[in-house]
Amino acid sequence: MSQAPRNTDHTELVLEVGPVAHGGHCVARHEGRVVFVRHAIPGEKVRVRLTDDGAAAKFWRADVVEVLEASPDRVEHFWDLADSGRSWSHRHPPVGGAELGHISLERQRSLKAEVLAEQLKRLAGVEHPLEGGPSVEAVGGATGESGAQTRAGLGWRTRAGFAVTPSGKLGMHAHRSDAVLPVREMPLAVDGINALRLWELDLQGIERVEVAVPSNGSRPLVLLVPAPGTRAKRLSAILHQLPDDVSVASFDPVKGEVLQLRGRTFVQEAAAGHDYRVTGDGFWQIHRDAPETLVGAVTGFLHDGGFLAPGSVVADLYAGAGLFTAPLADTVGVTGSVLSVEGSPGASRDARKNLHDFAQVEIVQGRVERVLRQKPRNFDALVLDPPRAGAGKAVVEQLMSAGPRAIAYVSCDPASFARDLGYFQQGGWELSGLRAFDLYPHTHHMETVALLTPQGSNH
Structure with a gap:
């Protein structure tokens, strides 16, 4: 079920939210057409903003902008930039990577x-x-029960990837979008990643930043992916903005090479009684x-x-x-x-x-x-x-x-x-x-x- 759109620059609908679907969204319907809704919970009544609504499309996509009837499993999102309602109220989409942050952890797992x-x-x-x-x-131990939801389920990422805004600031992409929003924290990341304060760097000339902070306390690695034509002098300037005990490398996506700028081109991980070397662009x-x-x-x-x-x-x-x-x-x-x-x-x-x-x-x-x-x-x-x-x-x-x-x-x-x-x-x-x-x-x-x-x- 749905109601007619409000008079806005972008189409908004009121929808009854149906079951969860693979991919981080729930299923709703508008005049027989399927709408995949992000940032909702099954059973809710929400106002959504259509983000992909081509006339010939088999289905549409939408973000929640207002919750009219909330699920008992809805909680306050831990990250303003990833909160759909707050983000759209500031006229920009939410960043990706925390699309279930509005749901209690126990319900997340059941979904x-x-x-x-x-x-x-x-x-x-x-x-x-x-x-x-x-x-x-x-x-x-991330159960999220007994009132521990506020901080549970955070601080687990030992690796994170970031985009860079046109002005050279650390950023993240909105979901299915070229828009890059500046970020000043990553709540899902371990403390060691946030402690690098990468958002304070001037990253002009860089397209992407990958960072790894091993959970065993070994030396972190910041991997820079420069834009075509970026000179070595620019990379050196970024290098000197980072602490001396952090390894820094650059990645050439054309040649698939990781090049040393300072320290190691890899991190040293540990698991199951063994040590593992993992090169900067490698999987862990x-x-x-x-x-x-x-x-x-x-x-x-x-x-x-x-x-x-x-x-x-x-x-x-x-x-x-x-x-x-x-x-x-x-x-x-x-x-x-x-x-x-x-x-x-x-x-x-x-x-x-x-x-x-x-x-x-x-x-x-x-x-x-x-x-x-x-x-x-x-x-x-x-x-x-x-x-x-x-x-x-x-x-x-x-x-x-x-x-x-x-x-x-x-x-x-x-x-x-x-x-x-x-x-x-x-x-x-x-x-x-x-x-x-x-x-x-x-x-x-x-x-x-x-x-x-x-x-x-x-x-």
Whole structure:
């Protein structure tokens, strides 16, 4: 249901908010057309501003500008710049990255569980993946219950990326927009990132800034992505605005090179009893507790199911810097073997440095499908941690043909995971275990770890 728009420069509607949908929005309808509404909660009545309403579009997009009938799960947003109503009252869109900050953490997790269940049912035909349905687990004590919502779920990001305003100030993009808004805090980031006070820098000549502050207290890294034609003198000027104990590097996106300006071109991370070097543009889980959480879930599924033991033959696919490879090598020991496959040359180089003490680990840089063709072997188990787009049908079929007794699948996107699960089911495999983690509080993202096994196997 909806009411007619007010007389404004931009179309506004009053909508009854329907169910949550994948992607950080809820579904509403206006005269039969679907409207994807951000910053709402199912059951609310809200006034929205249309942000994408082309006449030929199959659906529209909108932001909440006023809450007329609030959900009991609505709380005051912790960040003015990400609060939709406040932002539009100041005539600009909200920044992205905290689109669920108006919802209690407990309800955030229940909504994410609904999304996961809906994707599994719609894309994989899985009605009840676990008894009682999937739940999303809090991580790092961020429960948000008993009145602790005000600060809970904040300060977890050890990595953050920023845009730069035309005047050279630190900024962030609004959702699906080229607009860059200046920022003077990042409440989701660990204290070490905010302590750098990057918003005080003159960043003229820079297109993007990436910062990593390892949770183990090792040296932070600021990675600058200069605009074309920016001179070395400009980079040097920025370098001298930062504390001496901060590593600074620049990234050439054309050549894919990280260039040293001061200190290291990498950060030193730690997880599961191992140290990991991660080059400036390399991947590492951004939540401070994510590495330990995910390693525990993966090894728990494989070890407890009897798929991982001394002497086992396993592979870590899309292995990155080796987060899962090292714990796998610990378990299989010198009598076992671990094949580590990673497509990114930089991440693969990091893995070689991180894993050079493990004689049982073979590191291969290349596409997963190509490497598996070149190095066929009988695996006891596989660990699969693909990018957001998932593995895809061709890779899934290759994995099944490799004959493992189990696969631990780590996913950051419920839609691509559910699609791939459907491919596994078509090949005679089934979902034997599933855990979901709220590693991105106040955003719509979640992480899942699944145990997949051949149907009818004893596990």
